Amino acid sequence: MSDIEQYMLELGAQARAASWEIGKATTAQKNSALIAIAEAIDARPEDLLAANKLDLQAGTDKGLADALMDRLELTPARIDAMIEGLHQVAALPDPVGEISDMKYRPSGIQVGRMRVPLGVVGIIYESRPNVTCEAASLCLKSGNATILRGGSEAIQSNRAIAACINFGLEQVGLNTHVVQVLDRIDRDAVGKLITMVEFVDVIIPRGGKGLIERVSEEAKVPVIKHLDGNCHLYVDDGADLEKATAVALNAKTQRYGTCCTLESLLLADSVAAELLPGLAKKYLELGVELRGCEKTRKIVAAVGPATEEDWAAEYLAPILSIKIVAGLDEAISHINRYSSQHTDSIMTQDVNRAQRFLREVDSSSVMVNASTRFADGFEYGLGAEIGISTDKLHARGPVGLEGLTSQKYIVIGDGHVRK
Amino acid sequence: MSDIEQYMLELGAQARAASWEIGKATTAQKNSALIAIAEAIDARPEDLLAANKLDLQAGTDKGLADALMDRLELTPARIDAMIEGLHQVAALPDPVGEISDMKYRPSGIQVGRMRVPLGVVGIIYESRPNVTCEAASLCLKSGNATILRGGSEAIQSNRAIAACINFGLEQVGLNTHVVQVLDRIDRDAVGKLITMVEFVDVIIPRGGKGLIERVSEEAKVPVIKHLDGNCHLYVDDGADLEKATAVALNAKTQRYGTCCTLESLLLADSVAAELLPGLAKKYLELGVELRGCEKTRKIVAAVGPATEEDWAAEYLAPILSIKIVAGLDEAISHINRYSSQHTDSIMTQDVNRAQRFLREVDSSSVMVNASTRFADGFEYGLGAEIGISTDKLHARGPVGLEGLTSQKYIVIGDGHVRK
Numbered sequence: 001m002s003d004i005e006q007y008m009l010e011l012g013a014q015a016r017a018a019s020w021e022i023g024k025a026t027t028a029q030k031n032s033a034l035i036a037i038a039e040a041i042d043a044r045p046e047d048l049l050a051a052n053k054l055d056l057q058a059g060t061d062k063g064l065a066d067a068l069m070d071r072l073e074l075t076p077a078r079i080d081a082m083i084e085g086l087h088q089v090a091a092l093p094d095p096v097g098e099i100s101d102m103k104y105r106p107s108g109i110q111v112g113r114m115r116v117p118l119g120v121v122g123i124i125y126e127s128r129p130n131v132t133c134e135a136a137s138l139c140l141k142s143g144n145a146t147i148l149r150g151g152s153e154a155i156q157s158n159r160a161i162a163a164c165i166n167f168g169l170e171q172v173g174l175n176t177h178v179v180q181v182l183d184r185i186d187r188d189a190v191g192k193l194i195t196m197v198e199f200v201d202v203i204i205p206r207g208g209k210g211l212i213e214r215v216s217e218e219a220k221v222p223v224i225k226h227l228d229g230n231c232h233l234y235v236d237d238g239a240d241l242e243k244a245t246a247v248a249l250n251a252k253t254q255r256y257g258t259c260c261t262l263e264s265l266l267l268a269d270s271v272a273a274e275l276l277p278g279l280a281k282k283y284l285e286l287g288v289e290l291r292g293c294e295k296t297r298k299i300v301a302a303v304g305p306a307t308e309e310d311w312a313a314e315y316l317a318p319i320l321s322i323k324i325v326a327g328l329d330e331a332i333s334h335i336n337r338y339s340s341q342h343t344d345s346i347m348t349q350d351v352n353r354a355q356r357f358l359r360e361v362d363s364s365s366v367m368v369n370a371s372t373r374f375a376d377g378f379e380y381g382l383g384a385e386i387g388i389s390t391d392k393l394h395a396r397g398p399v400g401l402e403g404l405t406s407q408k409y410i411v412i413g414d415g416h417v418r419k
Numbered sequence: 420m421s422d423i424e425q426y427m428l429e430l431g432a433q434a435r436a437a438s439w440e441i442g443k444a445t446t447a448q449k450n451s452a453l454i455a456i457a458e459a460i461d462a463r464p465e466d467l468l469a470a471n472k473l474d475l476q477a478g479t480d481k482g483l484a485d486a487l488m489d490r491l492e493l494t495p496a497r498i499d500a501m502i503e504g505l506h507q508v509a510a511l512p513d514p515v516g517e518i519s520d521m522k523y524r525p526s527g528i529q530v531g532r533m534r535v536p537l538g539v540v541g542i543i544y545e546s547r548p549n550v551t552c553e554a555a556s557l558c559l560k561s562g563n564a565t566i567l568r569g570g571s572e573a574i575q576s577n578r579a580i581a582a583c584i585n586f587g588l589e590q591v592g593l594n595t596h597v598v599q600v601l602d603r604i605d606r607d608a609v610g611k612l613i614t615m616v617e618f619v620d621v622i623i624p625r626g627g628k629g630l631i632e633r634v635s636e637e638a639k640v641p642v643i644k645h646l647d648g649n650c651h652l653y654v655d656d657g658a659d660l661e662k663a664t665a666v667a668l669n670a671k672t673q674r675y676g677t678c679c680t681l682e683s684l685l686l687a688d689s690v691a692a693e694l695l696p697g698l699a700k701k702y703l704e705l706g707v708e709l710r711g712c713e714k715t716r717k718i719v720a721a722v723g724p725a726t727e728e729d730w731a732a733e734y735l736a737p738i739l740s741i742k743i744v745a746g747l748d749e750a751i752s753h754i755n756r757y758s759s760q761h762t763d764s765i766m767t768q769d770v771n772r773a774q775r776f777l778r779e780v781d782s783s784s785v786m787v788n789a790s791t792r793f794a795d796g797f798e799y800g801l802g803a804e805i806g807i808s809t810d811k812l813h814a815r816g817p818v819g820l821e822g823l824t825s826q827k828y829i830v831i832g833d834g835h836v837r838k
Contacts, residue, residue, distance in 0.1 A: 020755060020779075020781075023779070023781070024775075024778060024779050097778055103800065105798065105799070105800055107793070107798060109789050109793055109798070111798075111799045111800060114777065114778070114785075116778075116781070118811050118812065119781070119811060201811050201812075202811075202812060217639075220636075222641065222810075222812045224812075240834065242834075243833070243834030244834075246834060246836055247834055247835075247836055249836075250836035250837060251836075254836070254837055336439060345830075347834075354831075356443075358533065358829050359443060359516055359533070359535075360439075360442070360443050362439075362442070362535070362538070362827075363827065364827050364828060365827065365828040365829075365830060366533075366827060366828070366829050366830070367829070367830040367831070367832065368829075368830070368831045368832065369831065369832045369833050369834055369835070370528050370830050370831070370832030370834075370835045370836075371832075371835065371836045371837050373836070373837035374526070374528055374830055374832075374835070374837055375828070375830075379524065379526060379528070379530075379837070380524070380530045380828060381522065381524055381530060391641075392537050392538060392620050392621075392825050393537065393620070393621060393641045393643075393812065393813040393825060394812040394813040394825070395825075396825055396826060396827050396828070397827060397828040398828070406811050406812060406813070406814075406815055407815060408781075408782065408783050408784065408785060408815050408816060409783060409784040409785070409794070409799060409815070409816040409817070410777050410784075410785050410786070410787075411764075411784060411785070411786040411787070411789050411793055411794075412773075412786070412787045412788065412789070413786065413787065413788045413789030413790075413793075414662070414788050415659065415661075415662030415663075415665060415666055415766075415788050415789075416666075416788070416789045416790065416793070417665055417666055417668075417669035417670075417673070417789075417790045417792070418669060418673055418790050418792035418793055418798070
């Protein structure tokens with residue numbers, strides 16, 4: 001057995017043992033731990049900044065791209081946000097142990113469901129060191145043990161954050177193995193993490209598509225994954241065009257780089273001629289490149305041609321594809337063909353077409369008369385978000401504390417036997 | 420591309436297309452289809468019996484074991500049960516489209532969840548041809564398309580049942596690709612079925628541990644799996660010993676071959692001397708072989724020695740392992756170590772120890788004062804059961820219609836944009 005394999009098995013066994021402990025911890029204990037971690041960070045933010053400085057220096061030496069360097073950096077404001085986040089998670093209701101649907105059955109037994117932690121959650125992420133704190137706090141509150149594998153470029157920052165987390169766990173008498181940060185960041189360590197089914201119950205990769213595809217491809221442990229966000233807005237026949245304009249602009253331009261940013265606009269034939277010229281003008285003023293179907297280009301000459309690739313693209317950039325469709329049916333089939341099943345929205349005043357869109361569009365978030373930018377755990381009221389799932393099993397859409405738990409059946413009898 | 424691969428891709432694409440259709444079918448349409456299938460079977464049961472006779476003949480020629488031949492056989496009574504099952508599924512409430520938790524958020528949008536089909540479900544099973552009808556009906560009602568891969572020994576019977584299903588779907592104008600029975604039963608076909616993630620959303624293997632392990636090992640599509648049922652009953656200090664005796668006997672002896680049959684009995688030290696002699700006598704009278712720890716053997720001499728393997732064994736036979744433990748803590752840690760996380764039960768009169776057992780035992784069904792034999796979709800009121808999951812993600816325990824669906828988020832606004 002290789003050295004790294006032995007290290008990982010030890011870590012896994014420790015996580016499993018810690019998961020029994022945190023799974024039965026009281027709400028008060030878990031909240032105290034979260035507050036203690038926040039206080040540990042608040043007491044010596046200079047430790048985090050010093051560790052982060054080492055990572056930044058190494059990053060500069062390696063010539064990391066600016067965007068990566070930005071994500072890597074911890075500032076006093078970002079540290080304050082981490083502390084605030086810990087307090088917010090402590091304030092959220094504890095999902096663990098919640099009993100629902102208790103019913104008496106004809107046999108006389110009572111049957112219901114109890115919400116329970118998943119066990120051990122492995123998180124694999126890239127440069128942002130604040131993910132260490134966010135992910136650990138959500139797993140802790142939901143009664144799970146966590147193994148965190150951050151990016152190699154953030155290793156000093158992650159170690160410093162882990163020290164605060166361990167200090168907080170110790171303060172309230174919890175096993176420090178509840179949160180373990182991988183100190184060995186070799187590729188082999190990840191390979192082992194995603195295959196040791198006896199010790200890890202679920203893997204959540206957070207990062208670029210390459211990372212997520214590699215993890216999904218090689219994992220034996222179930223993965224909650226988030227691939228593309230190719231989001232659509234369809235403006236229906238008879239939609240309120242003023243509202244449609246506002247939502248279309250917001251969904252595309254409020255932020256270009258998020259997974260719920262609009263990437264493709266569909267217009268009913270009947271509204272295109274009236275809506276498009278004004279809307280296109282505003283997009284172009286904001287610097288958005290437009291690529292459209294032939295009909296679109298006949299209405300607005302400044303629109304470039306869209307290819308088959310454009311319909312499937314997640315640009316994450318100031319580019320938008322536009323297609324004119326006959327109506328709702330064509331819109332739904334276009335979306336179900338090209339969408340990445342993340343978030344799709346309709347602008348309509350017709351209640352039955354709204355209902356059809358909600359039911360028939362097979363995406364994790366489906367909206368009526370609202371900007372796709374609302375697809376977010378905080379906006380949905382989950383309190384926090386460990387990721388957004390584009391899977392169909394277990395959890396779809398933003399994943400909060402509830403998504404880090406499942407439900408077991410509980411049965412209460414009084415000596416009942418099966419006939 | 421191999422011939423079989425091409426066949427599977429075609430089947431997959433047909434299933435995906437059919438899944439859009441059945442996903443939006445009305446409750447009335449789906450119920451009519453189920454009734455039409457029942458009527459098609461009822462009209463010509465002799466077709467099914469004739470096809471089954473061919474399978475039985477081939478089985479005899481191949482020298483199949485008696486147990487296998489029994490599972491393979493269709494009798495008029497079994498056909499009636501299939502018909503009855505179809506009517507029962509038609510009578511169940513439709514889970515698809517159910518909207519829950521709609522709430523207004525501070526931003527003004529309304530957010531909730533809608534229950535939706537999973538899409539395409541692949542079922543891989545062994546000899547029993549009635550599974551074809553059961554699985555197809557549950558998937559149909561929950562709005563999913565299905566690809567069914569039965570055992571090679573039942574191929575004629577499965578084709579005859581598939582003909583009735585297709586006839587029923589046609590009768591109500593539904594796409595017959597909603598239910599497809601694999602006509603090619605090569606190992607390669609299964610290999611393709613469990614890896615074509617673009618066309619299949621979930622695989623449910625039903626059969627022996629070997630089948631399930633192979634499928635889990637090789638699948639790229641998520642698997643809802645059911646491995647062992649090593650179920651425990653713990654008799655706590657101060658339990659009602661008369662009820663404990665009745666439950667212990669029922670859990671072990673009501674049926675030996677089911678996954679929720681008791682395999683290991685744990686006794687608190689304080690009750691063992693009083694409970695064990697009478698209980699052991701009854702087990703021995705019923706022909707149950709007892710294997711116990713040393714303390715157990717000191718109380719009842721007829722108990723053989725239990726080894727480490729016994730604590731982990733799923734006997735599916737008239738054998739029971741018995742261990743005397745100090746109390747609740749030891750019982751819970753023994754169970755969490757050796758149980759297969761299927762079903763475990765406690766006999767106790769103490770409300771707080773009952774609560775601790777319910778919360779801390781990490782199994783898909785956890786019971787108080789009830790026989791483990793109750794762990795069953797019908798007993799739990801699910802109306803039907805496609806399997807029992809020993810996984811932790813998505814569904815734990817008996818899986819009914821709800822387990823064949825998931826929830827997406829829905830958002831309703833009135834032109835709302837994100838600030």
